[in-house]
Amino acid sequence: MTKFDEAIFAPPVGKLLDDVVSTLMHSLTRQNDKASILHAFVPLPPPFSPIQLIELHFPESSFYYRCFDDGTDEIVEEPYLRDVSDSSRHATLLGNTLMAELRFIRTDKGTFTRQDTSLFNWLVRIMTPALESMLTQSSQQESLQSVSKERDHHRVLVDITNSVLSHLNLEELIDDVAREINHFFGITFVSMVLRDTRRTDKFCAWSTDFSQEEQPERLQFILQEQSIMLMQTLRDKHACLLHLEDDPVLWEHDPLLLDLKNNHVGNAFFLPLTFGSHTPGVLLLAHPSRSLFSEENCELLQHIADRVAIAVDNADAWRSMTDLKESLKQENFQLSEQLFASQGAGNIIYQSQAMDDLLSQINIVAQSDSTVLICGETGTGKEVIARAIHQLSLRRDKPLVKINCAAIPASLLESELFGHDKGAFTGAINTHRGRFEIADGGTLFLDEIGDLPLELQPKLLRVLQEREIERLGGNKTIPVNVRMIAATNRDLWQMVEDRQFRSDLFYRLNVFPLEIPPLRERPEDIPLLAKHFTQKMAKRMNRNIDVIPTEALRQLMTWDWPGNVRELENVIERAVLLTRGNSLNLHLNTRQTRLLPPLGSDAPVSGPMSQMLNPATPENDEEERQRIIQVLRETNGIVAGPRGAATRLGMKRTTLLSRMQRLGITAREVL
Template structure:
């Protein structure tokens, strides 16, 4: 254009080009504004997600409802590992509360004021999971019109909860292993290394060791995740927790539905403690929700269908039920603690310090041996001192 004749473009041509240039400038400006708005929207969505997760993560160990020794032992391990930055692998059947334990670990950790970010490895297609975990740069693939931060970047300084880790595709496992080893990521389509300071908690209901044997899960990744394993007990192995959980869920559902339900019949509790609960705590919560919906009155009207009526073969003893109901009817207070302590000490003396067996203190007190040992530990009772 610099070497063309000045007569090549007329005044009309120049005006037309000026109009075109103005329109192009407006289009470019609109594109920039749209990109900025898109980035802001994504940032706000991520912030909203983080705040929602933070509200949920404020549940600590004190909010977990239990009275069984199995859960007491588990939560002691939670308290120990929470204070470190070690990777945790939570194993347990569906519905046992793996996410609740992960949130408790985060809330008890030094990272409690930073985000807790969750991703379900089974809920996202393999083609999208890499971008969700590690992010992508603009232009990394068709449709990648903006840079996207992955969950590792969002969780920087905090905790990343990898739920259903057993469903992580094999092709992504080396990349996750590298992040755990090097503490740095590369976005999809990018070449820049980004350091991340993230504590990883993984959870699964699958047998990862068997998957390693079957070459469905990398052994090096398994060992990297299995630094501090936690095994969650199924609900059928801690029936003494069922009355407390049932009462909690009943109150929660009744409050939500504006119902006045203030009692659970003894027979209903007996039924609840007799099922094997393949869906564990989540299934119990669903059963209670249905019962609250169908209840007309102040007493919970329990409905258990045939599919659910699988009795536990070993639950012929009523001691766990009596013990759990006593806990419901007589909440723990200093006065109750002292009365209970004196009663346990007296029975231990009468049985010459024998705890288990048909003539032991546990049987006479109407509770399981593990429950009695837990009470003795809590109340500071030693058999040696009693005798």
């Protein structure tokens, strides 16, 4: 410390020097910033305080201290209005390293004496190291605060980035973004507004309100009016902070801002969600307090929005990939249906007049787009007829889509028929196209239409009349061009009378009814069908079966066939399984589940079934003798084996030999 020149002071003043030094040093150590350093001069005794104003000037800022006559004082950052001469002012540099200046000013128009100047210089020399130390500590503290704040910002960014980038589902991502922003910043209103992928001129908003102490209120809606700030943010790709008091007119005309105003929120921050050159939407943050949107918070929120934009782009890519996968799956389904439908009318095997008449009607109706109602007992081949109609129609190059109304639960049938939008119900994570959309341009075959629930019948009627659908959970009308073919084994007219089926839907379906005759009414078709199924099953099971015994065909033709063609196919499949040679070994079951004896068995058959299976039983021994001789000649005298006479006659080898001996049939008569 520079030695103080006591010679220029009067003796009473010199005696106070020790007290002055002690008081000043104690006061300096109590100050904690550049402005408060001026308070160190307040406790000096009156002989050392002939001044009323003290100014402390730094290159970047200045502070002004004023002492009033009543003993009060204040420090401000704006200069006082004053008119003082140079003789009433004293300025001293605090040091080259500080680049600061301390000024002492008298407002009583008095001048500073030599003693005052010496005192000021002495005080400055005492004050300079204290101020340097204070500024050094302050700079270090600011650096620590800056590092700590930067570390906190990085931690927030890392936490939010890890949280949002882990989501591929858009709804889950939006919920997590809202929760994280509210957690770290306390912002009560978080909204994400994204362009609707299905309608690019519309925007969908997901809004979360954390202002309530209970569960946050979540809302999803389509913007019906255009938002000025939304479009401006998307166009400029710059964040925009708005306050209600700055432009109340804008808040009245913008639907997003008006909604916030109605909820008593007057501060909104629009952040563009930009990733690369793509900006699908904005992040809208709002809070009643203006202080939450400080410059530092806004900068950090912009970094967060950049991360959220990446997550939104990832979620959009995942959704597109999922939709493409679903589309490919549906296209594969369509191709399979078309491939199966390519069998066409050639798959109908018949030679009866009843089926010929039916095919004539099919040829007539196939060329039109009229709705067809196929009726017939179970197993008569209604689906085959539907495929024939489609293959003969002008829609043959488009898909034939089939759905069995009885095989799908009523709760899922509406979604299968008309499709559903994403989020329509729990578990609807993707948009699903219904069978009507898949069949667009082609044919939709509704099997078992009599089992369609009553609550879905009006919606089906609307599709038939208006040719348009609405997906479940959606509000968009989708036009469809579909030819309808329905089938049932039930009496729909009786169901209408019993109020189990809507009469208006029945009349709309019954434009061109087709009745498929049961198999028992066209027995001449059975041999052809039996041969077709035998070859089909034998090829599939890698068997070689090229003979169907005459007796087997006779039994098939006289059977009642309650299950029609489907039952015949199942019987042939069972026979192929049981056959060990190249001649079909047939087994039949009655509807009472009584097993009939296989061909060649000696077990007697009695009752009505005996009369049905053996209508040509010989009335006497002579007729039986002639029949056995005829069969033996046809088999070249072979008795046993799959091609032998015993098999043809439905007897065991020993039984046939016994009857030949009893009837006196010799080899000469046979050959």
